[in-house]
């Protein structure tokens with residue numbers, strides 16, 4: 001089994017991945033960021049939606065949201081979060097390498113480093129191709145991740161994140177001449193420790209831009225935060241946005 005197929009990683013480490021703080025940030029970003037100011041009632045595909053951190057605020061904003069993810073248990077949590085928030089969204093259990101729905105969406109979002117998971121680089125490119133295929137002409141893809149440039153300042157420095165009743169120790173290591181990284185996570189609660197690790201590609205802005213081009217996107221832009229700030233030395237994330245061309 002590949003690491004991303006392991007539900008224990010996503011649900012066992014939920015408290016560091018899907019935090020109330022991230023929910024508040026996502027709600028704020030969707031309400032105020034120019035990057036998320038889509039046309040009213042836009043059809044939005046939330047690729048690798050997890051427990052719905054972005055699905056809920058996108059649906060609350062009036063967009064017609066479809067959340068897709070590999071893990072049915074996470075989709076159940078996303079559906080429950082939508083029910084709690086009294087908003088509607090649709091959910092599908094799919095593999096992002098395989099799922100596309102031609103011309104079905106105005107926007108595709110892929111948030112919080114949900115990209116670069118697959119060993120074969122062609123599979124990662126396929127996720128972008130599937131997004132391109134799923135967009136109607138003029139539609140946009142937004143990918144948000146930790147990039148080479150934003151990761152470089154702290155890669156290798158262990159981090160400790162407090163979680164209710166315990167802590168998660170995170171250690172990471174750069175692999176393959178900065179092509180990939182491995183993160184080791186240990187959750188310690190009382191005298192019980194749980195361990196997991198994940199290995200992911202890490203892209204520079206230039207590399208991800210080139211993948212967007214290969215997938216067919218045009219008007220490709222890079223931003224350094226979720227509010228659309230510049231991708232410069234102060235960037236905290238890499239957000240790449242591309243457009244599917246309208247026919248000439």
Ligand SMILES: C[S@@+](CC[C@H](N)C(=O)[O-])C[C@H]1O[C@@H](n2cnc3c(N)ncnc32)[C@H](O)[C@@H]1O
Nearest residue numbers: 004048049050053069070071095096111112114
């Ligand atoms: C870092 S989480 C981010 C979730 C969500 N986008 C967010 O902002 O909270 C990555 C998600 O990718 C999903 N995932 C992993 N491999 C996948 C695959 N092959 N196809 C679809 N989803 C996948 C995981 O189940 C997980 O929910």
